[in-house]
Amino acid sequence: MQEKKKRQxxxxxxxxxxxxxxxxxxxYGEVKDCDLAAVKEDLLLIVELKLNLTVDLLIxxxxRQKLTDQVYIAIPKPKVTKKSRRWRDICQLFQRLDLGLIVVSLESQRKKVDIVCHPPNSEFSGYKRVNKRKRENLLNEVNGRSADYNVGGSTRTKIMTAYKENCIQIAVYLHQFGELSPKxxxxxxxxxKTSSILMKNYYRWFDRVRRGVYILNETGxxxxxxxxxxxxxxISTIQKKEQSK
Known part of the structure; x- marks a missing residue:
């Protein structure tokens, strides 16, 4: 008998x-400790992914409401029915906390997503609770990524941050063109951040060959x-620039 896969x-x-x-x-997955961040125009949405509802999760x-009013919790679809008193109490709690609730049918082949309740519409809430600095930091992290290279909810897995991707970008260009200056x-x-990345050399990928000129080393x-x-x-970005000349 095949062992049932443990949920994650x-x-x-x-x-x-x-x-x-x-x-x-x-x-995008795993952005500034948020399992999932989604952006559409000026709207920022955060989803925390968990297998069970707990007080710590609600906290x-x-x-996360310091970053945006649009915060959801996502859990596997529970066994309790929507008509049960327990489920109605849970939904009422989410509404009182201005949180959204998402359930996912992991047992079904389609993995259906059901939005049980939405947070209040941010157009009317006006982001009154938002910490503008933290929100801006999160958006900067999102905007600094070329794509979504992380899976939200990951543990014990290295996360691709905007900073590391920037380091990889610099490394790719040095690999393609040889020694280059920050300019x-x-x-x-x-x-x-180019000059700072090269000088700090956090990952030890770069060597300075002379003042203001760097190369990619073997480690990099x-x-x-x-x-x-x-x-x-x-690499494709470089090629597109070359073709447009």
Missing amino acids: EIDLYKPIQRYFIKEGYEV QATK KLKELGTGE THEIAKYPEIVQYY
């Missing part, structure tokens, strides 16, 4: 990702090979 929080991610992409959002979700790298599109060459999708993205 990451099992919730793909169905919810697909749902919000269909709704017109750009969706965590209310803390030249910025002209290629590596951004304002070896490490970026672990991220072929990102490397290919930035």
Whole structure:
């Protein structure tokens, strides 16, 4: 008899990702400690993925309301029926806390996503509770990523941050063009943090050959090979720029 696969929080991610992409959002996993962040125009939405409802989870979700009023909790579809007193009490609690609730039918082949309740519409709430600095930091993290390389709900897994992707971008350009200055790298599109990244050299990927000029070392060459999708993205970016000249 085949052993039943143990549920994980990451099992919730793909169905919810697909749902919000269909709704017109750009969706990213593991952003600034949030399991899932989705952006559409000026609207920021956060989803915390968990296998069970707990008090700690509710506390965590209310803390996310400092970033946006649009905060959801997603859980596997529970066995309790929607008509039960227990379920009605849960829904009432979410409404009182201004939180959204999503349930995912993990047992079904389609992994159906059901929005049980939405948070209050942000157009009317006006983000009164939002910490603008933290919200801006989260949006900067989202905007600094070229794509979604993480799965929300992951544990014991290395997360691709905007900072690390920026390091990979610099490494790819150095690998393609050889030694370059921060100024030249910025002209290629590596951004304002280029000089800081090269000087701090957090991952030990870069060597300074002379003042203001850097190369990619063997460690860097070896490490970026672990991220072929990102490397290919930035190589194609170079090729597009060359073709447009």
